[in-house]
Amino acid sequence: MSRLIVNRRKFLVGSAALGSSLALSGCDQFDFLGQRGNPVRQALEQANVLTYRAQRALIGNQVLAREYAETDIRQGQRPNGSTDPTTAEYMFLRQANFEPYRLTIKGMVDKEVSFSLAELRNMPERTQITRHDCVEGWSCIAKWTGTPLGPVLDQAGVKPGARYCVYHCYDNIQRGLSGDILYYTSSDLVDAYHPQTILSYGLNDEVLPVSNGAPVRLRIERALGYKQPKYLHTIELVDDLSSFGRGKGGYWEDNGYDWYGGI
Numbered sequence: 280m281s282r283l284i285v286n287r288r289k290f291l292v293g294s295a296a297l298g299s300s301l302a303l304s305g306c307d308q309f310d311f312l313g314q315r316g317n318p319v320r321q322a323l324e325q326a327n328v329l330t331y332r333a334q335r336a337l338i339g340n341q342v343l344a345r346e347y348a349e350t351d352i353r354q355g356q357r358p359n360g361s362t363d364p365t366t367a368e369y370m371f372l373r374q375a376n377f378e379p380y381r382l383t384i385k386g387m388v389d390k391e392v393s394f395s396l397a398e399l400r401n402m403p404e405r406t407q408i409t410r411h412d413c414v415e416g417w418s419c420i421a422k423w424t425g426t427p428l429g430p431v432l433d434q435a436g437v438k439p440g441a442r443y444c445v446y447h448c449y450d451n452i453q454r455g456l457s458g459d460i461l462y463y464t465s466s467d468l469v470d471a472y473h474p475q476t477i478l479s480y481g482l483n484d485e486v487l488p489v490s491n492g493a494p495v496r497l498r499i500e501r502a503l504g505y506k507q508p509k510y511l512h513t514i515e516l517v518d519d520l521s522s523f524g525r526g527k528g529g530y531w532e533d534n535g536y537d538w539y540g541g542i
Contacts (some may be wrong), residue, residue, distance in 0.1 A: 331539040338485050343475055344500035347408040347420050356421040356482055358490035359413060361450035364510055366459060369449035377494040382431075382478070386516035388500075389436030396480065396494050402426040412542055413504040414531075423498050424481030429472040432514070437468070441516040444471045445523055446497055449510040452530055464508050464529035465520055465538075466499060475500040478511070504541040505531045 302446075364370075372380050381393040390400050406424045413419075443523050452460035470476060474527045478497045480487050492509025506529075520526060523535035532538045 292474050299306070308460070310372050312325065331541065341473065342501075344409055347410065349408065349422070351420045352408065352422060352483065354419065356411065356491055357413075357417065357419050358488075359504070361452055361456060361462065361509065362490040364450040366449050366451050366461070367451070369510060372449075372494070373489065380512075382495060382511065383513045384435040384516070385533065387438040387441040387518060388432075388516050389438065392435045394431070399426055399431075399478060400480060401494065403430065405475075406481075407475055407477070407498075407500065409475070409498070409500045411504055411507070414536070414540075422481075422483050423477065423479045424484075425477035425479035425495075427474065428476045428478055428497070428514075429474075431478065432471060432516075435516075437516055440518050441468065442518050443516070444519055445466055445515040445517055445528075446508045447513040447515065448512055449512055458531070462508060462510070462530050463523065464506055465523070466502070466506065466533065470499050470502065470541075473499070473501065501541055503540040503542055505536060506530070 283315060380396045382396075382399065383391065383393040385391040403426060404424060405427055406422060408420060408422045411419045411421060430523050443463045444467075446463060448462040450462045452462040453460040475498070477498050479492075479498045480494060482488065482491055492511070495511045496509045497507055498510050520528040524530065527533045528538045529536070
């Protein structure tokens with residue numbers, strides 16, 4: 280079974296890299312990927328749904344991603360995407376060494392809660408050495424330290440009707456006519472409660488650096504890199520994703536990427 284999972288992981292990373300190259304190529308013949316009503320795009324979206332269901336059936340909900348030894352860490356974690364957010368709120372927090380930072384849990388919960396960075400660090404801790412697989416086709420092994428997300432959600436009391444977590448971030452991934460477009464993504468509750476899903480504040484035995492998502496980055500170890508948001512400030516529990524962005528569940532998902540992003 281482990282060999283099957285590894286081979287499938289390689290296949291999906293390669294497939295995702297191909298899909299992203301089409302979406303970002305800028306070639307006119309691939310413009311249909313940005314057209315929400317295009318039948319080819321709709322067919323690809325249906326294929327993504329099948330991939331999601333197939334993975335859940337194939338390897339189950341709680342199977343762990345492979346973890347590595349210290350000797351497998353050959354380099355620092357490669358920064359990519361946003362590496363230095365310039366939103367006013369983030370710049371204020373950074374100048375204050377993130378002491379005023381709060382992570383908020385809201386939405387379909389019994390009570391809205393928020394936690395300081397110090398409070399998160401005082402919660403039960405998990406350290407894992409895992410491989411980060413980027414949709415661009417590269418990978419990197421690193422040691423991540425943080426607190427498991429599931430018990431943090433439990434402190435807010437997730438309501439029975441909630442189906443997804445929406446992860447809101449400080450990084451201004453794009454600037455539009457109406458102002459900054461902030462990064463967001465989402466997951467189902469299965470991935471949110473997976474034992475390796477952590478709110479990471481440490482990287483390779485050091486404090487998580489800004490270039491890698493300080494003060495808190497979510498790690499969903501069975502997903503591609505764009506599903507592991509940096510600069511996280513709010514987790515919103517919802518039963519539907521259609522009211523966020525273009526309704527696809529994330530910034531890159533709104534631009535043609537697979538919502539699930541599982542590997």
